[in-house]
Amino acid sequence: MTSYHLDHLQHLETEAIHIMREVAGEFERPALLFSGGKDSICLLRLAEKAFRPSDLPMPLLNVDTGHHFPELNEFRDRRATQLGAKLIVRKVEDAIAQGIATVAPGEISRNRLQIPTLLAAIEEFRFDCCIGGARRDEEKARAKERFFSFRDAFGQWDPKNQRPEIWNLYNGRLNPGENMRVFPLSNWTEMDVWEYIQREKLEVPSIYFSHQRSCVRRAGQWLPVNDLVPPKPNEEVRDLVVRVRTIGDIISTGCVESPASTVADIIAEIAAARVTERGSRADDKASEAAMEDRKKAGYF
Amino acid sequence: MFTEELMPPTTPVTVPIDILRFNTCGSVDDGKSTLIGRLLYDSKSLMEDQIEALERSADITGGGQINLANLTDGLRAEREQGITIDVAYRYFATPRRKFIIADTPGHVQYTRNMVTGASNANLSIVLVDARLGVIEQSRRHTAIASLLRIPHLVVAVNKMDLVGWSEQRFLEIRAQFEEFLPRLDIKDVKFIPLSALNGDNVVDPSPHTPWYAGPTLLGHLETVHIASDWNLHGFRMPVQWVNRPNNPTDSALHDFRGFSGQIAGGIVRVGQKVLTLPAGVVTTVKEIWTYDGAVQEAFCPQSVTLVLADDIDISRGSMIIGPDYLPGFTTELHAEVCWMHSRPLQAGRKYFLKHTTHTVQVIVTELVNQLKVATLESVPNPASLAMNDIGEIRLRTAKPIVFDGYNVNRLTGSFILIEQGTNATVAAGMLLPPRETVKSENGDYVI
Numbered sequence: 001m002t003s004y005h006l007d008h009l010q011h012l013e014t015e016a017i018h019i020m021r022e023v024a025g026e027f028e029r030p031a032l033l034f035s036g037g038k039d040s041i042c043l044l045r046l047a048e049k050a051f052r053p054s055d056l057p058m059p060l061l062n063v064d065t066g067h068h069f070p071e072l073n074e075f076r077d078r079r080a081t082q083l084g085a086k087l088i089v090r091k092v093e094d095a096i097a098q099g100i101a102t103v104a105p106g107e108i109s110r111n112r113l114q115i116p117t118l119l120a121a122i123e124e125f126r127f128d129c130c131i132g133g134a135r136r137d138e139e140k141a142r143a144k145e146r147f148f149s150f151r152d153a154f155g156q157w158d159p160k161n162q163r164p165e166i167w168n169l170y171n172g173r174l175n176p177g178e179n180m181r182v183f184p185l186s187n188w189t190e191m192d193v194w195e196y197i198q199r200e201k202l203e204v205p206s207i208y209f210s211h212q213r214s215c216v217r218r219a220g221q222w223l224p225v226n227d228l229v230p231p232k233p234n235e236e237v238r239d240l241v242v243r244v245r246t247i248g249d250i251i252s253t254g255c256v257e258s259p260a261s262t263v264a265d266i267i268a269e270i271a272a273a274r275v276t277e278r279g280s281r282a283d284d285k286a287s288e289a290a291m292e293d294r295k296k297a298g299y300f
Numbered sequence: 301m302f303t304e305e306l307m308p309p310t311t312p313v314t315v316p317i318d319i320l321r322f323n324t325c326g327s328v329d330d331g332k333s334t335l336i337g338r339l340l341y342d343s344k345s346l347m348e349d350q351i352e353a354l355e356r357s358a359d360i361t362g363g364g365q366i367n368l369a370n371l372t373d374g375l376r377a378e379r380e381q382g383i384t385i386d387v388a389y390r391y392f393a394t395p396r397r398k399f400i401i402a403d404t405p406g407h408v409q410y411t412r413n414m415v416t417g418a419s420n421a422n423l424s425i426v427l428v429d430a431r432l433g434v435i436e437q438s439r440r441h442t443a444i445a446s447l448l449r450i451p452h453l454v455v456a457v458n459k460m461d462l463v464g465w466s467e468q469r470f471l472e473i474r475a476q477f478e479e480f481l482p483r484l485d486i487k488d489v490k491f492i493p494l495s496a497l498n499g500d501n502v503v504d505p506s507p508h509t510p511w512y513a514g515p516t517l518l519g520h521l522e523t524v525h526i527a528s529d530w531n532l533h534g535f536r537m538p539v540q541w542v543n544r545p546n547n548p549t550d551s552a553l554h555d556f557r558g559f560s561g562q563i564a565g566g567i568v569r570v571g572q573k574v575l576t577l578p579a580g581v582v583t584t585v586k587e588i589w590t591y592d593g594a595v596q597e598a599f600c601p602q603s604v605t606l607v608l609a610d611d612i613d614i615s616r617g618s619m620i621i622g623p624d625y626l627p628g629f630t631t632e633l634h635a636e637v638c639w640m641h642s643r644p645l646q647a648g649r650k651y652f653l654k655h656t657t658h659t660v661q662v663i664v665t666e667l668v669n670q671l672k673v674a675t676l677e678s679v680p681n682p683a684s685l686a687m688n689d690i691g692e693i694r695l696r697t698a699k700p701i702v703f704d705g706y707n708v709n710r711l712t713g714s715f716i717l718i719e720q721g722t723n724a725t726v727a728a729g730m731l732l733p734p735r736e737t738v739k740s741e742n743g744d745y746v747i
Contacts, residue, residue: 004532004567004599008319008398017603018562021540025616025657049591050560050603053553054545136389143388159386164416164640166728167714168562169654173723187400189391275349 009196013046016184018168019147020050020131023182024057026172027129030182034060034087036076037247038204039133039185042193044083045200046184047131059086061130063118065110066093067228067249075205090121108228110249119155122179129172129180137189138277141292147186153177159292190277191270198263210243210261221254246277317393320526323402323417325445326427327437331458335427335496335517336390336403342503343518345392387417396522412640412688414444415728419714422526423452425517430463430493434476440673442477446484447636447690447730449707452524453489456517461495465508483676485707488524492517530600531709534625535566535574538656538712539618543589543605558589558605559614564656564711565704566622568606569597575738576612577619577629577702584609601711617658619702619712627704627712628734633695634668636706637685641719641726644684645693651726653697655715661698662717668692692732705733 006014023030032047034040047056060080064073080087092110095101095117103113122130136143146162148170163171172180185193197204215222216235222242223229228251231237242255243266260266324332340346390401402417418424424445428438445453455477463469470493481489492501493509494517500506503518515523543558568574568585575582587607588595598604606620614620621627639645645664653662670682670691678692685691706713717727 004530005318006602008317011319011601014562014601014603018540021560021562021603022657025541051541051543052591053548053550053556053558053589054543137391140388143390144386162386163725164412164728166416166419166716166725167710168420169714169716171654171716171718171723171725173652173718175723187389187391189393191393273347275347 009192009199012185012188012192013049013196015168015187016043016046017050019170019182019184020047022170022172023129023131024051026170027180029125029127030058030129030131031061031088031125031127032056032058032131033062033133034076034080035062035133035247036072036079036205037133038193038197038208039135039188041079041202041204042185042188042196042200043131043133044079044085045196045202048083056083056085058131059088059125061088061090061121061125061127063114063121064089064091065114065249066091067110067251069205069207069244069247069250069253071205071207072247075203079203088121088125090117090124092117095120109252111252115155122155127179128174129182131182131184133185134183135185135188135190135193145183145186147183148172149181149183150174151179151181155179157181191267194263194267194270198267204263205247207244207247208266210241210259210265212239213242213255214238215240215242215255222257224250224253224255226250317396317398318526319398319400320423320521320524321400321402321421322423322425322521323404323414323421324425324427325404325414325418325441326456326458327429327435330427330429331496332403332427335425335456335458335494335502336401338496338499338502339401339518340390340392342499343392343394387413394518394522399521412638412728414441415448415638415640418445418448418450419728421448421450423454423521423524424450425454425456427456427458428473430457430459430469430473433473436674438477439480439676442481442486443484443671443673443676443690444638446486447638449485449710449730451488451526453486454517454520455489455491456496457491457493458496460493460500460508461498465493465506467509467511470512480676490514490520490524492520531565531711532599533566534627534704534709535568535620535622536564536600536627536704536709536712537561537568537604537606537620538564538658539614539616539620540657542615556607557611558587558607559618559620560603560605561620561657562603563598563600565600565709566625567597567599568604568622573623574608575621575623575626576608576614577621577627577738578700579613579618581610581612582623583612617656619656621702623740626738626740627702628736629700629702629738630734630736631697631700633662633697633701633703634692634732635695635715635729636690636692636732637717637727637729639685639687639689639691639727641724642687643719643726644686644689645727646684650720652718652720653695653701653715653729654718655701655703656712658701659718660701662695664693665696666694668694703731703734706730707733 092113100120101113101116144159146165214225214237216231240257243258244253245256260269326332388403392399404414404417426441457470457473474491493512494501501516505516539559539561541560543560545553545556570585572585586609588598589605647664647667650663652659667682669678669680671678704712713731715729716725719726
């Protein structure tokens with residue numbers, strides 16, 4: 001007798017495929033945010049599962065801060081080509097040059113500057129919906145977000161006024177200028193993402209695996225030494241065997257010491273981990289409400 | 301069977317891990333967020349940086365003590381006011397199960413969030429303050445859990461430490477519940493005495509309740525039987541998206557025309573007859589296409605793409621159904637609704653109704669009754685339904701919809717109402733069983 005049972009990854013998968021197809025069915029001009037990071041790698045596989053044998057009915061969009069790890073951009077471009085998908089890249093540098101984004105005095109991070117760059121891209125291509133790879137387990141403001149996250153004409157999220165989301169009935173109706181962010185991986189955890197990568201045999205950028213890198217210790221983190229993060233005079237540069245657990249900008253992403261060189265190693269490491277994934281992201285440590293504030297301003 | 305059991309396993313046996321979705325509801329200060337914090341803390345699901353962040357905020361809100369509620373209260377206004385505003389989702393796993401928690405606020409004005417958090421739940425936890433016993437909110441939350449047909453209910457009698465761990469008090473509260481439970485549609489109820497603040501009977505058994513022989517809360521969550529909440533009778537697949545490759549390089553795909561959707565009920569097999577509505581045409585399933593290869597059969601809630609033997613007018617919003625257990629197909633609907641907007645519902649109003657993948661215009665023709673939550677009695681012909689009110693209504697859609705009673709299929713028996721203009725989601729609706737279903741006559745289907 002056949003067992004009509006889905007395990008937890010199959011449940012999460014069918015939920016996400018359903019959401020992707022709702023986007024294709026309800027929106028005129030959707031886009032899929034693809035950075036080359038592990039979460040958006042899963043999104044792309046889910047899009048293939050949702051739409052093949054047809055082409056993906058939406059372009060891929062990436063906001064390049066100019067501070068990306070080079071391995072990430074190389075992977076992003078290669079993967080888009082493999083899939084025959086249209087990839088749109090909009091750069092924070094260009095947004096600064098065009099006056100769309102304005103740098104505050106002394107501001108080095110491009111984190112905040114991604115927001116106007118993304119909003120300008122949405123306007124340029126008149127996207128009515130952007131699919132993103134955010135997960136609710138990442139951060140506590142994200143834990144309050146819906147699958148279909150409504151944004152007003154300024155791109156803002158209003159956490160106190162979210163549309164109730166009931167059963168699998170998503171309300172995608174918009175007035176002109178309004179926008180929807182859709183998060184098919186909302187119910188996935190970091191562990192689910194890696195288990196899915198393992199099950200689907202997905203390629204991920206090499207920096208997720210253990211490698212040798214020069215790092216300096218800053219604010220309790222190992223930061224990779226590079227042109228943007230030069231060692232300060234009193235800092236000791238150490239050659240370490242590290243990997244990245246979450247990929248943000250090259251100036252704020254901490255490396256973790258790790259011998260994990262396969263996906264199975266990473267899964268074992270996460271199972272034993274005692275800090276969360278975003279514990280290595282300085283951008284979230286700024287304050288208790290760092291993520292909430294960025295999301296209200298139009299962040300993913 | 302026996303030979304299988306005697307054979308040595310060739311590969312390690314892995315038990316498929318399943319997911320239990322539950323929500324917590326209770327009144328303000330019943331300690332919902334504390335209970336979730338305690339579940340996460342005691343099941344070792346919290347990470348060091350989360351504990352650190354808790355300790356950082358302890359001086360502000362917890363009077364120097366770690367405030368477990370800060371784990372779930374993610375928004376600044378929530379931390380400042382010490383309340384939960386919106387549904388917060390939390391994830392944790394034990395070796396036996398993965399859990400998705402929807403922490404739903406108890407404020408009367410945020411009841412719509414309970415519907416949001418509970419609509420997909422296998423189980424609801426209703427928290428009761430042992431000192432206060434059953435209050436109107438307890439009845440409201442239990443009534444909503446019943447209305448949504450959540451299969452399992454846990455009544456967590458919290459703050460037992462503040463009533464001296466009195467078995468007498470526990471039994472009184474249990475009796476208060478049992479007074480109104482028979483009027484509701486809940487099959488499985490479990491009562492657990494606990495203290496979320498101190499952790500008694502949450503993850504670890506309490507030394508204070510020798511008179512209680514049942515499981516701890518986590519023990520119950522790990523073992524409660526949730527085998528298929530999904531309906532495997534009566535195949536239903538609402539079409540989400542028509543899959544037609546443009547200029548495929550593979551010539552075999554030139555004529556490919558598939559219908560993509562998530563199976564909302566039952567099982568489908570290659571070669572079986574299916575009825576397509578609203579076209580009203582019967583055809584055969586030629587292929588069940590998936591990215592991982594064609595399959596011979598598929599079941600609810602899998603997402604698949606069906607290729608049919610005949611060319612039929614099918615688009616988003618159409619439904620492909622099996623010939624057994626036929627659905628209703630009409631414009632006249634009768635439903636229970638939970639109203640979720642500050643502008644009240646009155647007869648004569650027009651909305652958009654989203655049901656499965658189909659959105660149609662609808663007019664509310666009659667308010668049949670309103671459920672008074674305090675007494676669980678129905679009052680006929682209310683003038684309006686206000687925010688958080690529950691009642692039965694009749695509606696007429698601009699085009700017929702294909703549906704089942706919510707009591708047999710959550711996915712084909714539910715709908716939302718959307719206000720025209722603002723696009724606000726204003727109601728959650730549960731359809732009563734159809735008075736008449738599509739009929740089969742001499743191999744044809746009559747509507």
